Amino acid sequence: xxxxxxxxxxxxxxxxxLGLTEKQALKEALSCLQCKKPRCIDxxxxxxxxxxxxxxxxxxxxxxxxxxxxxYNNLPSVCGRVCPQETQCQGNCIKGKKGRPxxxxxxERFVADYEMVLGETETPEVQSANGHKVAVIGSxxxxxxxxxxxxxxxxDITVFEALxxxxxxxxxxxxxxxxxxxxVQREIEYVKRLGVKMIVNWVxxxxxxxxxxxxxxFETIFIGVGAGAPRYLGIPGExxxxxxxxxxxxxxxxxxxxxxxxxYDTPVKKAGRVAVVGGGNVAMDSARTALRLGxxxxxxxxxxxxxxxxxxxxxxxxxxEEGITFHFLSNPKEITGDDRGWVQSIRCERMRLxxxxxxxxxxxxxxxxEFVIEVDQVIMAIGQRSNPILVRSISGLxxxxxxxxxxxxxxxxxLERIFAGGDITTGAATVIxxxxxxxxxxxSIDNFIMGRGEPLSQPPEPVQSQSKH
Amino acid sequence: MFKILEKHTIAPxxxxxxxxxxxxxxxxxxxxxxxxxxxxxxxxxxxxxxxxDKRKGTITLLFQKVGKTTEALGMLKPGNKIxxxxxxxxxxxxxxxxxHCVLVGGGIGSATLYPILKALKxxxxxxTVILGARTKDLLVWEDKFREYADEMLxxxxxxxxxxxxxxxxxxxxxxxxxxxxxxxxxxxxxxxxAVSELTKPYGVKTIVSLNPxxxxxxxxxxxxxxxxxxxxxFACTDGPEFDGHExxxxxxxxxxxxxxxxxxxxxxxxxxxxxxxxTSNE
Numbered sequence: 001x002x003x004x005x006x007x008x009x010x011x012x013x014x015x016x017x018l019g020l021t022e023k024q025a026l027k028e029a030l031s032c033l034q035c036k037k038p039r040c041i042d043x044x045x046x047x048x049x050x051x052x053x054x055x056x057x058x059x060x061x062x063x064x065x066x067x068x069x070x071x072y073n074n075l076p077s078v079c080g081r082v083c084p085q086e087t088q089c090q091g092n093c094i095k096g097k098k099g100r101p102x103x104x105x106x107x108e109r110f111v112a113d114y115e116m117v118l119g120e121t122e123t124p125e126v127q128s129a130n131g132h133k134v135a136v137i138g139s140x141x142x143x144x145x146x147x148x149x150x151x152x153x154x155x156d157i158t159v160f161e162a163l164x165x166x167x168x169x170x171x172x173x174x175x176x177x178x179x180x181x182x183x184v185q186r187e188i189e190y191v192k193r194l195g196v197k198m199i200v201n202w203v204x205x206x207x208x209x210x211x212x213x214x215x216x217x218f219e220t221i222f223i224g225v226g227a228g229a230p231r232y233l234g235i236p237g238e239x240x241x242x243x244x245x246x247x248x249x250x251x252x253x254x255x256x257x258x259x260x261x262x263x264y265d266t267p268v269k270k271a272g273r274v275a276v277v278g279g280g281n282v283a284m285d286s287a288r289t290a291l292r293l294g295x296x297x298x299x300x301x302x303x304x305x306x307x308x309x310x311x312x313x314x315x316x317x318x319x320x321e322e323g324i325t326f327h328f329l330s331n332p333k334e335i336t337g338d339d340r341g342w343v344q345s346i347r348c349e350r351m352r353l354x355x356x357x358x359x360x361x362x363x364x365x366x367x368x369x370e371f372v373i374e375v376d377q378v379i380m381a382i383g384q385r386s387n388p389i390l391v392r393s394i395s396g397l398x399x400x401x402x403x404x405x406x407x408x409x410x411x412x413x414x415l416e417r418i419f420a421g422g423d424i425t426t427g428a429a430t431v432i433x434x435x436x437x438x439x440x441x442x443x444s445i446d447n448f449i450m451g452r453g454e455p456l457s458q459p460p461e462p463v464q465s466q467s468k469h
Numbered sequence: 470m471f472k473i474l475e476k477h478t479i480a481p482x483x484x485x486x487x488x489x490x491x492x493x494x495x496x497x498x499x500x501x502x503x504x505x506x507x508x509x510x511x512x513x514x515x516x517x518x519x520x521x522d523k524r525k526g527t528i529t530l531l532f533q534k535v536g537k538t539t540e541a542l543g544m545l546k547p548g549n550k551i552x553x554x555x556x557x558x559x560x561x562x563x564x565x566x567x568x569h570c571v572l573v574g575g576g577i578g579s580a581t582l583y584p585i586l587k588a589l590k591x592x593x594x595x596x597t598v599i600l601g602a603r604t605k606d607l608l609v610w611e612d613k614f615r616e617y618a619d620e621m622l623x624x625x626x627x628x629x630x631x632x633x634x635x636x637x638x639x640x641x642x643x644x645x646x647x648x649x650x651x652x653x654x655x656x657x658x659x660x661x662x663a664v665s666e667l668t669k670p671y672g673v674k675t676i677v678s679l680n681p682x683x684x685x686x687x688x689x690x691x692x693x694x695x696x697x698x699x700x701x702x703f704a705c706t707d708g709p710e711f712d713g714h715e716x717x718x719x720x721x722x723x724x725x726x727x728x729x730x731x732x733x734x735x736x737x738x739x740x741x742x743x744x745x746x747x748t749s750n751e
Binding site for chain 2: 203245247266340388
């Protein structure tokens with residue numbers, strides 16, 4: 001995969017990764033061994049027939065390859081960019097045992113982008129309308145998947161989105177330089193062309209309740225409202241000016257385009273020295289966004305070591321290349337402010353990893369030693385919580401933990417007509433796992449409405465494309 | 470797109486709009502707010518629903534022209550459309566039979582009290598309304614309040630209407646004369662702070678409606694976080710009304726200054742160059 005020069009790319013919001021050239025794509029495709037028992041498929045949450053799609057690429061039938069992927073995955077250009085392939089398909093690739101695995105993610109992106117360059121998108125044939133109405137709450141990866149899969153089967157689907165634009169985390173969470181918004185819009189257009197209605201600005205739970213939707217004729221409701229609400233440490237100084245929760249910082253830039261203020265009305269504070277607390281993708285995204293807003297020094301504070309970082313390896317490498325520094329084994333204790341109530345510094349304690357406990361995990365523990373970093377801005381990126389409004393509004397819905405919905409593998413909740421999937425059931429996870437949940441929920445909703453008895457808990461199967469090609 | 474049906478200037482720099490939004494009017498309750506975005510480059514701002522009519526499918530918003538978005542909003546006319554409005558958001562004001570309630574309104578915040586007044590009156594409460602403003606012209610909706618209030622007290626800083634002085638003086642007298650069950654104060658932060666400090670030693674339950682900066686308004690970003698009794702709460706989903714005795718007003722006052730420079734810059738650019746397109750007529 002080709003990447004833009006770090007010195008250039010860190011000054012703008014354009015995409016960092018350039019994807020494969022046709023020549024590189026062909027080389028990658030030819031390197032695939034076309035295993036009889038392909039282990040890559042086991043690593044894919046939506047079980048794409050990977051060797052098959054790669055075989056189309058080998059024949060230079062790129063659209064054929066894309067069509068094969070779309071049988072399983074409605075958002076290929078998104079997944080080709082943001083899936084953690086290194087722990088999924090590519091992590092399982094037999095070639096990775098002795099060398100480099102086939103660049104499956106890059107190939108997925110290549111075929112999807114190939115179609116984009118051609119400018120046209122094939123619309124698969126949709127089965128004739130079956131007259132059954134399903135409401136999908138939330139237009140992120142889970143919701144879009146349920147909507148697309150059921151629309152293909154002839155269902156009348158309405159997606160309700162609380163924000164002013166559809167896309168969920170793909171829009172407000174993942175930055176432009178990792179996932180250009182025109183790509184998200186293109187995938188959403190694809191879902192709309194399947195006949196899905198998208199209604200924005202409707203906060204279900206407030207604008208309408210679930211009961212009202214059911215009264216209005218929606219036979220089932222799928223809830224995919226995600227986990228975008230911020231967690232915070234609860235340390236002194238978290239409400240000082242210029243302390244952001246990552247979700248606000250990224251929403252301002254990604255959704256509201258604050259980096260283009262004053263052309264766009266929403267501002268975001270630009271700072272010289274920025275500390276980001278956390279070790280996941282959101283922390284990397286926040287740090288790299290701060291850099292692009294013009295920060296001179298950006299550091300990441302993480303309480304364990306690099307090995308334990310939940311972020312994708314590629315994102316950590318990208319961040320390092322762009323000059324972001326890391327303070328590992330460091331745990332923030334306090335953010336201190338000046339007399340005007342603005343951030344001045346962050347005080348951390350040095351940690352060490354304990355001996356593995358019964359669960360095998362090495363927990364960080366304090367060494368008692370402390371240090372202070374002078375900063376102008378702190379961004380807290382230590383994880384997300386469930387989005388509260390809708391979940392709180394449904395009486396009798398079984399929840400776990402911090403307001404997550406209890407749902408089985410097929411998306412069934414304890415309430416008959418209500419299905420759920422994605423981060424609102426699992427806690428913050430990946431785009432592709434939300435799509436996998438959406439896929440299984442779509443089958444399960446179809447079984448429920450068609451009266452095929454209790455849907456069985458089973459591995460996801462592809463929704464067959466109706467394309468004539 | 471949301472069509473503006475009526476628009477009036479009700480005080481200097483204060484406009485009122487009646488907007489066609491049946492699905493929001495359907496569930497709007499006293500104390501709720503909406504998040505509004507004027508056009509595709511616009512910011513999302515919260516505005517309290519000052520009134521709503523389920524039958525007509527309308528909501529009424531009041532706003533003071535203090536920044537770019539509100540200035541731009543003030544330039545729209547009946548027939549124009551607002552791109553995005555989402556709501557009703559936030560907890561509704563708890564409405565029950567408290568006994569004697571005192572509603573304290575300052576400046577434009579007074580309008581927010583109007584649906585609360587109606588609902589509390591319907592619930593059988595006796596109500597004193599205290600409205601305060603710098604000067605007579607800035608008093609909002611005095612006549613509408615008179616329809617429902619059992620007692621109306623007006624204070625102006627310059628004495629041009631009612632008694633000269635602040636709402637707190639009138640409130641103090643009322644609390645000392647009568648058994649007040651609850652005080653609800655909406656208006657400038659300093660007024661709400663003064664009211665809360667006044668009622669605390671009397672042990673009178675005091676509710677204030679906070680107006681921090683918001684972005685998305687549904688509990689996902691935390692821009693609107695406030696410190697309530699030492700705990701971080703989100704005004705959009707936990708509020709916007711909180712126990713005035715628990716609010717860290719100093720912190721909120723500081724947080725409201727966070728984007729002062731940018732707000733001034735955007736307003737200046739807008740008023741001088743008018744480069745940025747305002748309306749989205751369709």
